[in-house]
Amino acid sequence: MEIPYTVAERPDTGLNNGKIGIWLFLASEVMLFGALFASYLMMRIGAAEWPRGDSILNVPLATLNTVILISSSVTMVMAWASLKRNDFGKFRLFMGGTVLLGFGFLIIKYIEYSAKFHHGLFPSTNTFLAIYFTLTGLHGLHVVGGMAVNAYFWGPGSKLWKTDPEHFTNRVENSGLFWHFVDLVWIFLFPVLYLL
Amino acid sequence: MAQHADIDRQVKTYILVFVSLMVLTMITVAVSRLHLPIAGAVAIALVVATVKGGLVASYFMHLISERKFIYWVLGFTVAFFLAVLLLPLWTHFEPITY
Numbered sequence: 551m552e553i554p555y556t557v558a559e560r561p562d563t564g565l566n567n568g569k570i571g572i573w574l575f576l577a578s579e580v581m582l583f584g585a586l587f588a589s590y591l592m593m594r595i596g597a598a599e600w601p602r603g604d605s606i607l608n609v610p611l612a613t614l615n616t617v618i619l620i621s622s623s624v625t626m627v628m629a630w631a632s633l634k635r636n637d638f639g640k641f642r643l644f645m646g647g648t649v650l651l652g653f654g655f656l657i658i659k660y661i662e663y664s665a666k667f668h669h670g671l672f673p674s675t676n677t678f679l680a681i682y683f684t685l686t687g688l689h690g691l692h693v694v695g696g697m698a699v700n701a702y703f704w705g706p707g708s709k710l711w712k713t714d715p716e717h718f719t720n721r722v723e724n725s726g727l728f729w730h731f732v733d734l735v736w737i738f739l740f741p742v743l744y745l746l
Numbered sequence: 747m748a749q750h751a752d753i754d755r756q757v758k759t760y761i762l763v764f765v766s767l768m769v770l771t772m773i774t775v776a777v778s779r780l781h782l783p784i785a786g787a788v789a790i791a792l793v794v795a796t797v798k799g800g801l802v803a804s805y806f807m808h809l810i811s812e813r814k815f816i817y818w819v820l821g822f823t824v825a826f827f828l829a830v831l832l833l834p835l836w837t838h839f840e841p842i843t844y
């Protein structure tokens with residue numbers, strides 16, 4: 551049985567089903583991170599003392615990660631734009647770049663985490679580190695998930711381009727929406743955890 | 747052809763947004779080095795982050811020209827997000843006292 555409205559727009563919503571699906575999923579993701587941000591806020595205002603992020607965390611590395619993630623958002627949207635221009639070669643280039651930049655982000659996160667563990671700083675050390683590891687760890691898992699989907703569309707999933715290019719373009723747009731959301735979460739995590 | 751020209755225009759916008767995001771990131775880091783009082787620092791950091799998030803959502807996620815259905819979904823999401831964020835604060839500032 552064929553999945554309906556993968557390319558054509560549903561008459562009632564004016565959207566294809568994939569796009570509605572990803573936006574509803576992102577709405578649930580906003581609530582997931584929202585609950586954790588609320589927890590952060592409650593713990594911070596309830597604490598007798600709260601360290602400035604830059605007294606414990608590595609701001610230059612986090613700034614570099616911000617630059618990497620923003621760059622990966624641009625390569626992601628350029629991958630989609632390349633498909634819209636019927637340029638599959640450029641799509642492969644930009645999508646490959648997006649996956650590699652995601653990988654770079656994770657390597658830097660690994661360096662950051664390793665340094666913390668090396669200095670005896672764990673989630674159990676204090677409340678600040680507990681919420682830091684929870685928020686960045688969950689965000690890191692989202693980066694891994696986004697990379698897996700993007701790598702699939704770069705590799706085996708791209709076969710769809712030959713048979714149904716519009717459907718494939720819509721799929722890439724939807725994976726892009728998730729990837730941009732991951733970037734957006736980091737845009738708020740960076741100042742909240744590292745700079746304030 | 748018209749669609750290609752449209753995409754070319756969008757690509758130019760993406761590059762502009764990318765440059766703006768980089769500049770705003772540098773501003774965020776520079777302001778944090780001034781060690782402003784916490785209220786001012788939080789306000790500036792959140793305003794800059796909201797502008798950056800707005801640029802990503804509007805242009806990279808195409809929310810600037812999206813269908814009404816998506817706006818409704820996001821409208822509800824924003825309302826519940828604010829409730830999750832602000833209701834616990836309300837209990838903090840107005841605790842039940844015995």
